[in-house]
Amino acid sequence: MKTSVWNIKEAVDNHSLLKEAATLLQKNEVVAFPTETVYGLGANAKSDEALKKIFTAKGRPSDNPLIIHIASIQQANEIVEEIPEMAQVLMDAFWPGPLTLVLRKKAGLSDVATAGLDTVAIRMPDHPIALSLIREANLPIAAPSANLSGKPSPTTAQHVEKDLAGRISGIVDGGETGVGVESTVVDCTEAVPVILRPGGVTKEELQRIIGEVKEDTALHNKEAAPKSPGMKYTHYAPEAPFVLVEGSPMFIQSLMDEKKAAGKKVGVLTTEENKEFYQADCIIPCGQRSKLSTVASGLYDALRAFDECNVDVIFGEVFPREGIGEAIMNRMMKAAGHTVVKEK
Numbered sequence: 001m002k003t004s005v006w007n008i009k010e011a012v013d014n015h016s017l018l019k020e021a022a023t024l025l026q027k028n029e030v031v032a033f034p035t036e037t038v039y040g041l042g043a044n045a046k047s048d049e050a051l052k053k054i055f056t057a058k059g060r061p062s063d064n065p066l067i068i069h070i071a072s073i074q075q076a077n078e079i080v081e082e083i084p085e086m087a088q089v090l091m092d093a094f095w096p097g098p099l100t101l102v103l104r105k106k107a108g109l110s111d112v113a114t115a116g117l118d119t120v121a122i123r124m125p126d127h128p129i130a131l132s133l134i135r136e137a138n139l140p141i142a143a144p145s146a147n148l149s150g151k152p153s154p155t156t157a158q159h160v161e162k163d164l165a166g167r168i169s170g171i172v173d174g175g176e177t178g179v180g181v182e183s184t185v186v187d188c189t190e191a192v193p194v195i196l197r198p199g200g201v202t203k204e205e206l207q208r209i210i211g212e213v214k215e216d217t218a219l220h221n222k223e224a225a226p227k228s229p230g231m232k233y234t235h236y237a238p239e240a241p242f243v244l245v246e247g248s249p250m251f252i253q254s255l256m257d258e259k260k261a262a263g264k265k266v267g268v269l270t271t272e273e274n275k276e277f278y279q280a281d282c283i284i285p286c287g288q289r290s291k292l293s294t295v296a297s298g299l300y301d302a303l304r305a306f307d308e309c310n311v312d313v314i315f316g317e318v319f320p321r322e323g324i325g326e327a328i329m330n331r332m333m334k335a336a337g338h339t340v341v342k343e344k
């Protein structure tokens, strides 16, 4: 399949290139587009034929439901049974933005999109291209991250091309995404909202608006079954084994020295502050430790970069689990398959 790439520097409604992309969506083809979190792989949420193409292109397990992207509250009303007060408050505060709400779905909504659940995940993205494209297509657009399943999510059109060229109809290139980690998924079907996946909107920000917020127990307990099906899959992993280290740069260097002595090539995922400290075959900073939002936006590009440098093992620094740090550590723990070495 030929994959068209449209370079769109500024999104204007009626943009002729966006029209081409929107027409393909209306013809039930799949098209990747930028959002403020990561690139999404979009398809008509009303067509099972279109939705199935997403699962095929990504190699995504069919029991992992999709987030439906909308550009107006009217579109939300077509998808969900009702918008409870709590969800309304969160929409008013955070939409458009990196917050996905899980609500009771309207009867008739595709079981392919929701993996047979009686709930649906919806979000209004805060990106002019995403919003224009959804408006132009005049459809709710189901869109998971536009990567091959298991790989780090794409934060540039080039990441999407690397994974999906030849497998999808088109890519709207709108440059780098901003937030860099996916949306926060919040279940609004019970009395108190529950975070199913940490993301671009932090727990602290949610609490400031809504008061009590719970977290799915599976987020901090590997044995528990997650309420969000996607959270059970390995994800974000670079090709070489990735080990997180709770310890000083000196300790990380000592671990790398042991590997080097055994003839291994080593990589380290670090920060601007610490990058000069290390001696390794591949040293990749993902942002500034003093500004965690830069780590979030640089994390997936950094994880992908290790695949270019042929190392045998990668060690990674950890981050405080505060604010956006919670989402960063959630993704890093998954990338590392939960392997953490602690300095004594």
Ligand code: AMP
Pocket: 064, 065, 066, 067, 102, 114, 117, 119, 120, 121, 143, 144, 145, 182, 185, 196, 197, 227, 228, 229, 230, 231
């Ligand atoms: P992705 O779009 O690849 O970033 O993944 C979307 C995430 O939202 C996955 O973890 C899904 O399991 C989760 N999700 C989508 N729909 C639902 C739903 N109805 N209930 C719970 N989690 C959901």
Ligand code: MG
Pocket: 144, 145, 153
């Ligand atoms: Mg994903």
